[in-house]
Amino acid sequence: MASFLGRRQRMQRRLSPLLNTPLLPLGMVVIGGACGYRLSEGWDWGDCFWQVAITLTTVGYGDQTVVSPAGRWVTVLMLLGGIVVVQQTLQWLLSLQESGYFQRRRRWQRMQELQRVRNHVIVCGYGRIGREIAAQLSAENVAVLVIETDPERIAEARNRNLEVLNGDATLDETLQEAGIQHCRALVAALPSNAANLYVVLSARGLFPNCRLIARADSGEAERKLRQAGADAVVSPYIAGGRIMAATALRPLALNFLDLLAGSNCEVEEFQLSDNPQLAHAVMGRSLIELDLGRRTGGALVLAIQGPDGLLANPSGNTTLSLGQRLVVMGSPKQLEALELLLGSALQTCSAVQG
Structure with a gap:
């Protein structure tokens, strides 16, 4: 008995959105009109539904003529009911557009697609550092998902065939949409140390086993990011300076690393x-x-x-x-x-x- 009631409640929840829209009355008018023409005029179902379509849209091609009094009453009743129902349907569609329903629907579908991504690297921020990171990972045939809010950077990333999520990487819901539970690593490459700190804290709280790499502009920021849970912290200025110094002192060693990267x-x-x-x-x-x-x-x-x-x-x-x-x-x-x-x-x- 309990299982039956549960199935009934689930069915009611599924049908309630449909019952609250003009689509059901519109369908009833269409089917009722087709059945009325079928009974009064004896047409086949194709002609019946065709007559309903040209009547409700007020096109009236005139390729079929209602000859019986009963058929005329069907037309009159269908027009009276159709005017109200069609107007309500149009108003309902416009209200959905104004409320952003279709945008939310597309975002939900996009989120479902992203949730199916596995073993990818999430790159938060598509600035100069983020672009280079994404390019290197793509060259290694690693799936990359970029989180960005700037429209120009989003367009640039998509032009390079990268998966992009338009959202704030410091928010938990954005990281969840990006599939942090299934990623192999997350790179916080935002220009602000505070933003990268928020990303690391959120990511560590959502998925403790995630490998987190963060960008820092100072030694203090590096210390705080490590305390927040970052597995590795990279300072572009410090790393660049070390590479330039190593190039001056040990050029053969760096040449070996370059050869290794291309082998x-x-x-x-x-x-x-x-x-x-x-x-x-x-x-x-x-x-x-x-x-x-x-x-x-x-x-x-x-x-x-x-x-x-x-x-x-x-x-x-x-x-x-x-x-x-x-x-x-x-x-x-x-x-x-x-x-x-x-x-x-x-x-x-x-x-x-x-």
Whole structure:
């Protein structure tokens, strides 16, 4: 009995919007008029509905003539009812347009489409930094979703075939529409440190496991963004200065990185699980024991980040523990083999440089 009442209530909720609109009375006039012509004139259904259409629209082509008195009464009643119903329908459609219903409907459909996106990177802000980030990610065939409010920047992003969400990235509802629960990372590249701080706080609250990268213009802003939950904070000015200084002092090293970016070799981060039951296969075992290089066809562990900091160029005697992050270089095939080899011990995998 309860299930029947529940189905009845759901059906009533579905039908109530229809009953509150002039569409149902309009349909009744059309069907009633067609049935009246069918009974009075004996026409087929196609001619009946055609007569209803030209009568309600007052076109009256004259290709059919109502000859019986009953048919004339049907026409009179249909015209009287049609004038009222058609006028109400037009007013209803205009009210929907004025209230923004169709815009909300299109936004809802757009939101449904965005919710189906998976494993994408959300870029908040499409300024100079955001454009470069989106271009680099697109070059790596990574799905990108841009959140922006400026109309010109939105048009520019769409001209580059990027998915764009017109909204304020500091709001929770905007991040939810962008599918933050299913993204691989979020980049806060807004021009304001305060706005990036709001984005990081909102994103961390909505999806604690999301990898957050934020832009900062000062050391104080970097400290606050890290306290808010950002996994990485980048200052374009500091990073640019370091690269220019490194170019002056170590040009060969930077040339190597440029060559690496244009090759088939990639660098990825492999985050190990902090669950002992999942990471039991690798926990406490050394790199020599695991023999990752031979078993993956040549993948090279460049560094291991743990609670004690970053260990570069680890030796074969280095043992793995829970929650560590491995920085590994290799071809896509080798990195895929390592991902399969780690199995349940692997929590996340993200590209560092391609």
